[in-house]
Amino acid sequence: KGCKLVGCGSAVPALQISNDDLSKMVDTNDEWISVRTGIRRRRVLSGKDNLTGLAVEAARKALEMAKVDPDDLDLILMCTSTPEDLFGSAPQIQKQLGCKANPLSYDITAACSGFVLGLISAACHIRGGGFNNVLVIGADALSRYVDWTDRGTCILFGDAAGAVLVQACNSEEDGLFGFDLHSDGSGQRHLNASIKENESNNALDSNGSVFGFPPKQSSYSCIQMNGKEVFRFAVRCVPQSIESALEKAGLPASSIDWLLLHQANQRIIDAVATRLELPSERVISNLANYGNTSAASIPLALDEAVRSGKVKAGQTIATAGFGAGLTWGSAIIRW
Numbered sequence: 001k002g003c004k005l006v007g008c009g010s011a012v013p014a015l016q017i018s019n020d021d022l023s024k025m026v027d028t029n030d031e032w033i034s035v036r037t038g039i040r041r042r043r044v045l046s047g048k049d050n051l052t053g054l055a056v057e058a059a060r061k062a063l064e065m066a067k068v069d070p071d072d073l074d075l076i077l078m079c080t081s082t083p084e085d086l087f088g089s090a091p092q093i094q095k096q097l098g099c100k101a102n103p104l105s106y107d108i109t110a111a112c113s114g115f116v117l118g119l120i121s122a123a124c125h126i127r128g129g130g131f132n133n134v135l136v137i138g139a140d141a142l143s144r145y146v147d148w149t150d151r152g153t154c155i156l157f158g159d160a161a162g163a164v165l166v167q168a169c170n171s172e173e174d175g176l177f178g179f180d181l182h183s184d185g186s187g188q189r190h191l192n193a194s195i196k197e198n199e200s201n202n203a204l205d206s207n208g209s210v211f212g213f214p215p216k217q218s219s220y221s222c223i224q225m226n227g228k229e230v231f232r233f234a235v236r237c238v239p240q241s242i243e244s245a246l247e248k249a250g251l252p253a254s255s256i257d258w259l260l261l262h263q264a265n266q267r268i269i270d271a272v273a274t275r276l277e278l279p280s281e282r283v284i285s286n287l288a289n290y291g292n293t294s295a296a297s298i299p300l301a302l303d304e305a306v307r308s309g310k311v312k313a314g315q316t317i318a319t320a321g322f323g324a325g326l327t328w329g330s331a332i333i334r335w
């Protein structure tokens, strides 16, 4: 059984923060940020915006493009590391889309690799599980976990949602040619937003005798990152992963029409393109406008490229995600 991509959509919050805006909050400037990262502005949740709402908007657009009714969905995968419910946000998306058949929906947590992992999971569900219409959403609001006084990280991230609809098809139409996925927990120290145990909780402390021990009360710390190590990891592992996915697909690098990487840093994107000997005309980048939107960055850039007519039906895309975990992976797909 094959699977193909039949629709895409995206949504971003209204509030835009430019590099100049950030320079009023921390000691930085537009030149430093744009030269080192390629980022010029980013969107950030504010007011009544929320991530679930963005995810639903992106999902509706993908369904509309695919001409698939929400009732015909049989799986929703919400790839996010910033869910609005610790128990998972996918069922809320299922509810808000009004899927009457109550399709299975669950979250996938793999930071900036989340969307690629979601795409492969969708294909596995279709090929092995008899599913027909799988909605894969990549959505993150890292702004909620950024330390806005840390100039090393707060300049990098933005919030967004993107979605694609993956549909069962016959093997001749198959649009997922090869993939490659990895993780390395020993690199977690370079990039994390770990749980922290709160110092004290008076109510619980005074009831300690009832429990016989002080129960733990926790929250998450802000994003901690060693930028140089993450940079090195990305430029080493991403080309290897794409080469491995190409090999599994039995395709040469020259068959790639578009390189669509997780949008983290323009210098990472350029280094990977150079290593794969792909000219800049074949590289998709919208990093300047949105920054690093984690699991949303690939479907957001894909959606813009498809709607602007840049990516055309039948073209081959090499896509790769990489980030916290550490996790990384790539997929060779046909639009």
Ligand code: ACO
Pocket: 027, 028, 029, 032, 033, 036, 037, 111, 112, 113, 151, 152, 155, 191, 225, 226, 227, 228, 230, 231, 264, 265, 292, 294, 322, 323, 324
């Ligand atoms: N403005 C001005 N100066 C700054 C800023 C800033 N925003 N941030 C850091 N600096 C300073 C530093 O303090 C340092 O000053 P010093 O030399 O006096 O000590 C100098 O600039 C150089 O800092 P570095 O951290 O060495 O800069 P680098 O060239 O490594 O660039 C960056 C930093 C942009 C973060 C880069 O390392 C990078 O992009 N790494 C990859 C990060 C990434 O992609 N992370 C996300 C992964 S996806 C996920 O899962 C979340």
